[in-house]
Amino acid sequence: MAPGQPVDDLFLLASANQAQSRNGPYWNITFQDATGKIDGKIWSPKSQDYPSLEPGLVVRVKGFVESYRDKSQLRVDHMAILEADDPDVDLADFLPTSCVPPEELMEAVEDLVTEHMKHGPWKKFCKKVLGNTEIRSRMLTAPGAKTVHHAYVGGLLEHTLQVSRACMALCDVYPALDRQTLLAGAIFHDLGKAWELSGGPANDYTDEGRLFGHIQIGVEKLEPFLKKSKTLDDGLKMHLKHLITSHHGEHEFGSPVRPKTPEAFILHFADNMDAKLNIIDQAYAEMDKTGQDWSPYMRFLERNVYRPTQTPDKSKKNNGKPENQCLLPLKA
């Protein structure tokens, strides 16, 4: 939303705090919809029409976008609070979501199981876990991280799918790898994230997330399924647990142990790589808006990112940029 632009739209209140100026109380609000967030103000005396406001409310806002200290800011002229049971209101409409719907991502993960899992016990184990109601429903909405990468509904699945694909592709290059155990590891490596993060409008760490971390949570969630599987070899179970436990690669990234098998190295690399490529993709999306070749300094990558000249490629219509803004090439 560019400064100078009038606004008349629906938003979710992501936060709402009352403050006090010389001219009386006012509201500091963060408005959110599926495309992002914007800060805003309801100045006095209009502010006094809203004795209380709470995150999670859906509102219709009329106002105007100003710029304040180099950031856009929404000045509210009028704001109506929608009823929670308003048939027009679906909270999901206000949360950013993966381009490919989470259900399709889940299906693509299941297709990988079908394609690569030739060993019955592995196939059965994966289907059991993915078919579990709580796990499935959490995976379908969980983000892939708090803020840096894949921080949207479906983000965990999108990341899971690409890491799994990368692992399978590398098994073609290194055929001595144990493809099936690696796939199981790839699919479940970040399972704990579905409990580590709250998801939803706030998407913050949960208590469990901060106190244990997603690695330990993930192993704990798989444990009952491992116990129940009578046909899966104990050595394979141990390897799967090692893949999950070691996937951060180094102690300083929170891995209790470091990779000790080639499959564990591959999983760590694929995980790391996909997170970084997703961050760059998001930077590219921003850079495309302004036509810049260099991103601003990116704290997480500790560098600026560059969009280089692309090799001309007749087979790609628009030369390296996806046709729509869906980041994930589902049907690659």
Next chain:
Amino acid sequence: MAPGQPVDDLFLLASANQAQSRNGPYWNITFQDATGKIDGKIWSPKSQDYPSLEPGLVVRVKGFVESYRDKSQLRVDHMAILEADDPDVDLADFLPTSCVPPEELMEAVEDLVTEHMKHGPWKKFCKKVLGNTEIRSRMLTAPGAKTVHHAYVGGLLEHTLQVSRACMALCDVYPALDRQTLLAGAIFHDLGKAWELSGGPANDYTDEGRLFGHIQIGVEKLEPFLKKSKTLDDGLKMHLKHLITSHHGEHEFGSPVRPKTPEAFILHFADNMDAKLNIIDQAYAEMDKTGQDWSPYMRFLERNVYRPTQTPDKSKKNNGKPENQCLLPLKA
């Protein structure tokens, strides 16, 4: 060669130094053939039959393998020096070499160019460089590193081929990547190693190698070809040079700059991954001899490596272990 075993064989002298014991002078020798190295002694008075010995000589040795301080050691009972022009002597027979002959590896690299390089200027550039007599002949014999990984004739090509394949496989998963520039980067990322290392029996760093490093040497070797290519876009040339310059990933690994494009990240990961998998493969080869599940502590990886239980796979005959000891699956 196990202790207690008699020996009657041809060897290359990798090193030969005279020493002095209470009983007179003796020779400390390192014998080498294509399968490895073994230290040995010629004790006095037999030692006095050889007033001088030099690395590079080929000899026929009769003797006996002893164990000394937990290492095997060859006691020489008789040693005859072969003439340099002996038709039976081919130095190459005494150097460890990649399983797949270097010429086939080079062909496989060229096949990748043919398969993926659709942009004429890229294809032409790669063919020019690979067709250059000096470059080609150096690449065909160069090792991939001094000691840790791919330290054998053909090692550079083997590493180059697998890194290139890994990059191409990942382009299938991330189709927005510039596949052709990435392939050029993968093929030439370690080109400088062919000058950084002497190869041959000693395989030590060259003066240039220690004073500049293979990154700078590699860029320098490509520079004349880049200058000559009139059709290749300047931005693509710049990207290729960035891929090579940044492929060590972090300053602390000797990268003058860090990766700034997604292709540069991918190349760094593929390079790192292939080196580590080669180290593990070598550890596995040793572990197979003794039937151990755990490798000894590996200084370079800073850990012990484990061979996990393999998922039963009917499609693999010998379950995860290559049929012969060739590490590289050429016809994957």
Next chain:
Amino acid sequence: MAPGQPVDDLFLLASANQAQSRNGPYWNITFQDATGKIDGKIWSPKSQDYPSLEPGLVVRVKGFVESYRDKSQLRVDHMAILEADDPDVDLADFLPTSCVPPEELMEAVEDLVTEHMKHGPWKKFCKKVLGNTEIRSRMLTAPGAKTVHHAYVGGLLEHTLQVSRACMALCDVYPALDRQTLLAGAIFHDLGKAWELSGGPANDYTDEGRLFGHIQIGVEKLEPFLKKSKTLDDGLKMHLKHLITSHHGEHEFGSPVRPKTPEAFILHFADNMDAKLNIIDQAYAEMDKTGQDWSPYMRFLERNVYRPTQTPDKSKKNNGKPENQCLLPLKA
């Protein structure tokens, strides 16, 4: 055992490998009893009396202590293998053990529970876990680490007891701490070590130990007891699990998460402190033998350790040195 000394004693074979010298095959053996280990040789032709030897055998050795390259070495003149069912042979006699018998250490731990656990559910939980047959029997023999500190039978319990005592003492200084949860954390913080290490003559890491680490193993072992405890508040369970998960303090020491509560900080400090004091105690014991003020360089502490002048203290009979060589002051 000083060089020049004749030997006639019982030992456990900790390792036995055959080697080959110019004079025929010989045996490299590590002999062990409760006071330590010594390397030795059986030279040819006597070596040929023993076609095979295996770790775990108990033998009676006559021989002589030589010094070889600054280390003592036992030359075997005669060696008789005892029958496994020999009534004189108790394997435990050949393993180093804590001065205070493990059973007394366990009792002392249980006394702490009785003394400090005023909240019924905590007391019941601790008694259940400590009363479990497998856990109790493993805790009674487990070492506290592989080599560096507490590497003897009872070592885990000795460390557990001192860490628990230190935590309780600090609760007197900082009364706002939750003494009971902290005690539960102290008692069980290293529980996983009873599975991470094999104990016994070899005392090496187990596969589980290397692939998961004792933190994850410990949490896994407690999980069923936590699930079963209906009366213990969920928040307290979560805190206990956090204490165990975070007790290494920093990611680089293998903590998946870092301490987030004051109790977790205290436990980490007490654990770290006790390990270091035990290392210094062992160095002091060595220094006492030779009358040195400075220890040799200690790799784990990365320094030399000093025994300073002690303040004269009439209440201590022998001024700072324990009366016997028992390191742990049980009845303090």
Next chain:
Amino acid sequence: MAPGQPVDDLFLLASANQAQSRNGPYWNITFQDATGKIDGKIWSPKSQDYPSLEPGLVVRVKGFVESYRDKSQLRVDHMAILEADDPDVDLADFLPTSCVPPEELMEAVEDLVTEHMKHGPWKKFCKKVLGNTEIRSRMLTAPGAKTVHHAYVGGLLEHTLQVSRACMALCDVYPALDRQTLLAGAIFHDLGKAWELSGGPANDYTDEGRLFGHIQIGVEKLEPFLKKSKTLDDGLKMHLKHLITSHHGEHEFGSPVRPKTPEAFILHFADNMDAKLNIIDQAYAEMDKTGQDWSPYMRFLERNVYRPTQTPDKSKKNNGKPENQCLLPLKA
């Protein structure tokens, strides 16, 4: 002070700078009293009533608390400057101070000397130093650090007392420690801080503090007392100096040498632990105001801190929270 609240109170000016707005000059002021600090403004034209203002003045302010960019800010409507010799003005009233008065803390330290120092020369030495007029008066007012922990009048003594108590408690657990030398080290470990920091309203580093650090200053201050003590053994003096010199534990925390004795390890741990617990206590005090379970991100600890569920404890009336806001339990 919450936004929207009228103010009529005495403050110390901690800083006062004139600035210029479109509407004329105004004053940026930091007001301070024993409970904390608040920024404020005197806008034009009222600002022109105060041609000059200086830190250290005591003023009576009438005004109003606004919120500005998420921080409270005091808008001054009227301000009267009190005479320096006003009998109502005691500067100490405007500085934050330890809950337990510094004199009582000093007494508690002296009680520890009486209780534990059985060796005459140690007792005499400690009493001499603590009895020295300059040292005593500085210790009574010195803060424990610039900002992070114990940053208030009496803070140094509070920290000194708790570190000493923790050391004495650990001597009960590890009776081989030299209790008396350790106590001397604990009492004087941070003595240099009384010169490193200016204390007072500004509480910044002094020139000496920045150029030498409190370790070197502390040793320098003790040196004359050590020289004068004829009865104290030289080895004990050396140990005390080592305790002070090494108490930061690692070079990277500014220790010129690292701990080489068990007492030095203990002192370092106790020092580190008390600083961290004090930081957490302060975070808890803030969290109690807002009812949060998690603190904001704490830069010094590099983490968020959690208040866990407390074990029910009938012996504690208010379950883990001190009855008043005094952080230190003096009569524990």
Next chain:
Amino acid sequence: MAPGQPVDDLFLLASANQAQSRNGPYWNITFQDATGKIDGKIWSPKSQDYPSLEPGLVVRVKGFVESYRDKSQLRVDHMAILEADDPDVDLADFLPTSCVPPEELMEAVEDLVTEHMKHGPWKKFCKKVLGNTEIRSRMLTAPGAKTVHHAYVGGLLEHTLQVSRACMALCDVYPALDRQTLLAGAIFHDLGKAWELSGGPANDYTDEGRLFGHIQIGVEKLEPFLKKSKTLDDGLKMHLKHLITSHHGEHEFGSPVRPKTPEAFILHFADNMDAKLNIIDQAYAEMDKTGQDWSPYMRFLERNVYRPTQTPDKSKKNNGKPENQCLLPLKA
């Protein structure tokens, strides 16, 4: 420019962005002249007189300096845009420049060549490079860094000259050093910076600068001159290239290789030292304005810097402070 001061002067627009307030659009501008930069605003409705403004314009401004959030800010009352071909306008007048004019600095560098280069091929090589039109013109204007040190026209030459002088002075102390190769290395060590940075009003990194770094660029620029020099020994060429390649000293500062010769160590130290002294000189210049003894915290040096008491020195007129604000003592 102090708050409260009226302004009537010429400036270069370093940046100009339009923003939107409640009262209409306004301009955020950064004004620059040779002495520094100041942010400013043109408020509505005056802002509407300037439908577009671009960096690089030269303007005459009348206005007033306000303070806003502790920074000075220029409120524009009137602004006239000068014609680009206005004879009064020389862009160089608006860029900060070394005190000693770049031409004189270049002459001083050339004097060093004349004085120290006794070996014909070295002298000829240096003169060739310095005489090259593109190199000379870039060196005359290039800054020494982006922001931290020597960030002004002539900065590269000033740094080059002082590093060269320091190296020559150290050769007097260590006469075994190869003075001439070291001088060549000192003169050209940062040559690549003339292409790494854009210089000019923006002075940002160029694409080449970010993708390759100035070390690789510098070697590339010298390569043709090295190839052409037939008389210079290959070993000397190799040493010069090593000096440039290794001058950052450590991998983590972006050196592809680390110094391997004494001359390379000296060059690295001299380079590092001169950069730090220049930073301190700039801090001193700021501190002199306010009479402070301590600088504010300096992020690059990670510390505050102190101006100590100076030894009285009759030979220096103004006791350690240069007579004018020229930082470089050209005729030392």
Next chain:
Amino acid sequence: MAPGQPVDDLFLLASANQAQSRNGPYWNITFQDATGKIDGKIWSPKSQDYPSLEPGLVVRVKGFVESYRDKSQLRVDHMAILEADDPDVDLADFLPTSCVPPEELMEAVEDLVTEHMKHGPWKKFCKKVLGNTEIRSRMLTAPGAKTVHHAYVGGLLEHTLQVSRACMALCDVYPALDRQTLLAGAIFHDLGKAWELSGGPANDYTDEGRLFGHIQIGVEKLEPFLKKSKTLDDGLKMHLKHLITSHHGEHEFGSPVRPKTPEAFILHFADNMDAKLNIIDQAYAEMDKTGQDWSPYMRFLERNVYRPTQTPDKSKKNNGKPENQCLLPLKA
């Protein structure tokens, strides 16, 4: 001493330990003279002629140099112990010493004081300290470090002189520096080393050295002289103490504080540089013996060092190598 060479010479016993072989007791001895050390053996039965041997004895040895595991080793055939009061025995003859006699080095340091110290109080202070009997006698014999650099009698003075010269040379390049305070700092920066190291045949750390470090010892030794100097400004004293306290540059090298003044930066650089150049000089001396261009891996520098091609220089007779093996060019 090359293997195969007969020996008939005087040595100091640097160490002597009895050991036990199959053939009876033998002696492991380290023999030392001014040129270095060599290990040796006295085998049984000759060993039994020497019931006890102690470090510090001077002996005449006849024997033979053997090589053992790539090191030379002296086999003793005959050994006579000289009387301690033998007029032929001067212990100093057996210790390695700086080429330039320590007295001349001291004179050269005093010449620097005379030349540069124009401020009376500085000159007087330096003369007082250097004239003190204990300090002077310790400085004349102290080594510059334990092993790595300047580890010989006179080494401290040699290092002190070169660091002082380097600082003075840099003051010519940076005339704003306070030359006199810097000189005082350079002369006394390592004063504490004369107490930190024992010097003599063993040259190990003293107790004080390990417990406090030479920085604190040095400041302590200067303190009484600083107190006595009435004319030296307090600010100058403070600066001198800061120079000494901060000269290791970074906390991780044991500096309690880091440099805060330009003089402190210069001193740190000069100190660091001189130590490294001395290490390289020693490596060069070894390399000259064997004609190698590359040194072996040097643990302290963490690299191999290279001797590059030297620029031809008619003014140097032997082209970069000193005429004799004196490392220090005293009359430069």
